[in-house]
Amino acid sequence: MERTAIKKHTGFWYVVKSLLSGLSLTWKHFKNARNRRTPEYVTDENYFKQADGQVTLKYPYEAIPVPDNGRYRLHNEIDDCIVCDLCAKICPVNCITIESVKATEDIGMTSDGTKKRLYAPVFDIDMAKCCYCGLCTTVCPTDCLTMTPVYDFPEVDIKNMVYHFTDLTPEQAEEKKQLFAKQQEEMAAAKAAVLAARKKA
Amino acid sequence: MLAFLLTLGALLGVVIVLAYAERKVAAFMQDRVGPTEAGPQGSLQAVADVLKLLQKEDIVPAAADKSLFKLAPILIFAAVFAGFAVVPFAPNLIPAGIGIGVFYLLAIVSLDVVGLLMAGWGSNNKYAMLGAMRSVAQIVSYEIPAGLAILSVVMITQSLDFQEISYQQGALMNQFPGLEYEMNWLFGIEALGINTTTIGGITTWNIFRAPILLVSFVIYFIASLAESNRAPFDIPEAESELVAGFHVEYSGFRFAVLFLAEYSMMVLVCLVAVVLFLGSWNTPLPNIGPVALAYWTSGTVGEVSGILWGIFWLVSKTFILLFLQLQLRWTYPRLRVDQLMHLCWKVLTPVALAVVLIAGIWRLLMV
Numbered sequence: 001m002e003r004t005a006i007k008k009h010t011g012f013w014y015v016v017k018s019l020l021s022g023l024s025l026t027w028k029h030f031k032n033a034r035n036r037r038t039p040e041y042v043t044d045e046n047y048f049k050q051a052d053g054q055v056t057l058k059y060p061y062e063a064i065p066v067p068d069n070g071r072y073r074l075h076n077e078i079d080d081c082i083v084c085d086l087c088a089k090i091c092p093v094n095c096i097t098i099e100s101v102k103a104t105e106d107i108g109m110t111s112d113g114t115k116k117r118l119y120a121p122v123f124d125i126d127m128a129k130c131c132y133c134g135l136c137t138t139v140c141p142t143d144c145l146t147m148t149p150v151y152d153f154p155e156v157d158i159k160n161m162v163y164h165f166t167d168l169t170p171e172q173a174e175e176k177k178q179l180f181a182k183q184q185e186e187m188a189a190a191k192a193a194v195l196a197a198r199k200k201a
Numbered sequence: 202m203l204a205f206l207l208t209l210g211a212l213l214g215v216v217i218v219l220a221y222a223e224r225k226v227a228a229f230m231q232d233r234v235g236p237t238e239a240g241p242q243g244s245l246q247a248v249a250d251v252l253k254l255l256q257k258e259d260i261v262p263a264a265a266d267k268s269l270f271k272l273a274p275i276l277i278f279a280a281v282f283a284g285f286a287v288v289p290f291a292p293n294l295i296p297a298g299i300g301i302g303v304f305y306l307l308a309i310v311s312l313d314v315v316g317l318l319m320a321g322w323g324s325n326n327k328y329a330m331l332g333a334m335r336s337v338a339q340i341v342s343y344e345i346p347a348g349l350a351i352l353s354v355v356m357i358t359q360s361l362d363f364q365e366i367s368y369q370q371g372a373l374m375n376q377f378p379g380l381e382y383e384m385n386w387l388f389g390i391e392a393l394g395i396n397t398t399t400i401g402g403i404t405t406w407n408i409f410r411a412p413i414l415l416v417s418f419v420i421y422f423i424a425s426l427a428e429s430n431r432a433p434f435d436i437p438e439a440e441s442e443l444v445a446g447f448h449v450e451y452s453g454f455r456f457a458v459l460f461l462a463e464y465s466m467m468v469l470v471c472l473v474a475v476v477l478f479l480g481s482w483n484t485p486l487p488n489i490g491p492v493a494l495a496y497w498t499s500g501t502v503g504e505v506s507g508i509l510w511g512i513f514w515l516v517s518k519t520f521i522l523l524f525l526q527l528q529l530r531w532t533y534p535r536l537r538v539d540q541l542m543h544l545c546w547k548v549l550t551p552v553a554l555a556v557v558l559i560a561g562i563w564r565l566l567m568v
Contacts, residue, residue: 019533022532022533023528023529023532025532026230026528026531026532027528029229029230029231029232030226030229030230030528032232033228033229033230033232036234053232054228054229054232054233054234055232055233056232056233056234058234058237
């Protein structure tokens with residue numbers, strides 16, 4: 001394509017005109033500053049009709065709504081959790097810490113019918129480390145680990161960024177551990193007794 | 202002493218308003234909201250800023266020239282503040298009514314340059330030094346077109362007294378001792394035969410008495426932007442290249458004083474522009490036959506009404522110019538040093554010289 005020469009404008013009146021057009025632009029914005037953007041969701045019919053006026057939202061007081069299926073803060077529905085540890089394994093930043101204790105008795109089922117066999121004395125997610133990749137939610141077999149539309153959760157103390165999802169108190173956890181250890185002992189004793197009986201026979 | 206305190210108080214008030222206006226106007230022109238938290242609509246933001254600055258530590262760099270460093274802000278502010286002494290605020294209300302006010306103002310405001318150089322040199326900082334040198338080069342250069350523009354006014358008005366210049370620009374002219382029998386003619390041309398002495402209002406403002414002063418007003422306004430280091434001539438304080446120019450090492454109270462001096466300079470140059478070109482404290486409304494708008498909106502000289510009307514008109518006109526300064530700052534990009542000097546020496550100075558010549562001839566038409 002042949003290049004056409006760019007006409008260079010010069011001269012007093014051209015300069016005056018361009019100076020004035022600059023002033024009129026800022027004046028227009030100044031005048032339109034009476035209007036302010038309303039915090040509406042993108043599906044609202046007004047969303048794209050607010051080209052003029054102030055665009056700043058006074059954030060803590062008003063905010064643009066996020067989608068209902070926004071994927072921000074993690075939440076674990078511990079009643080549905082089978083403590084399979086898949087989420088902790090896949091987490092690229094290791095922000096999930098899980099400890100498990102085998103249950104000694106029947107502890108019910110999750111809402112989708114999977115049998116629960118483990119207690120979780122520790123189920124911690126460090127939101128300060130979380131990178132919001134969502135891998136943990138995709139591997140979760142019972143869909144108990146989900147991302148919620150909550151995005152504003154700053155803390156003064158970073159320790160408060162660690163969320164504890166366990167439903168056991170430390171005493172309860174200790175009790176479950178001892179129950180499990182006792183059961184193991186009993187089983188071992190029973191096994192030893194059976195073996196001893198076999199040898200005699 | 203009373204005049205000193207009153208002027209200082211009024212100046213502080215205006216600067217607080219101006220600092221708040223600057224932030225709000227900047228925000229609105231950029232589609233932002235500006236300060237909102239401190240007070241209603243953020244109106245106490247500037248006060249909060251000042252209080253914060255006063256509480257801060259006064260840091261003097263170890264390698265600085267301490268006496269220069271400490272003295273500079275005071276000198277800068279004193280130079281600018283001394284300029285207010287001769288500005289008439291209303292008929293019969295002037296802090297120091299000296300006969301050579303215009304001359305005094307030009308001289309005392311030039312002292313500012315010494316303070317800037319002291320601040321820049323005393324800081325012992327590359328950026329401060331560069332900023333101070335640029336600032337001094339710019340202010341000294343732009344004093345020439347500004348001075349010539351003022352000179353053309355002095356030639357038209359035949360006076361160095363701000364109060365006399367003010368009286369000449371309104372319907373109250375004949376009440377000034379020495380001007381009892383003076384006359385104003387439309388556009389200053391006696392041959393047109395339209396006597397505007399008692400019409401007053403906008404028709405007797407200097408830019409109408411001698412329309413050539415409109416050119417000199419524009420020259421003065423541009424030069425005054427450069428003298429107060431305002432955008433688009435803010436290369437001495439270019440945030441993006443010099444951090445902040447000569448006041449980069451200052452903190453706390455001394456920074457507040459420098460800030461105050463800068464904004465006072467803006468107010469002062471706008472006041473002078475209004476006094477010299479835009480009718481000073483005179484009303485813009487003319488007398489039209491029996492509808493004596495000019496008299497109704499001027500009050501009586503020497504009484505409270507005259508003072509209030511005078512201050513009202515002076516301050517409103519000044520704030521319009523100040524708004525223009527703010528708008529220019531958020532509209533135009535910063536000039537390069539060579540463009541700055543080109544504009545001063547090759548454009549403004551020759552035009553100002555031509556205006557002085559024409560103003561001299563115009564004066565011949567006026568008598």
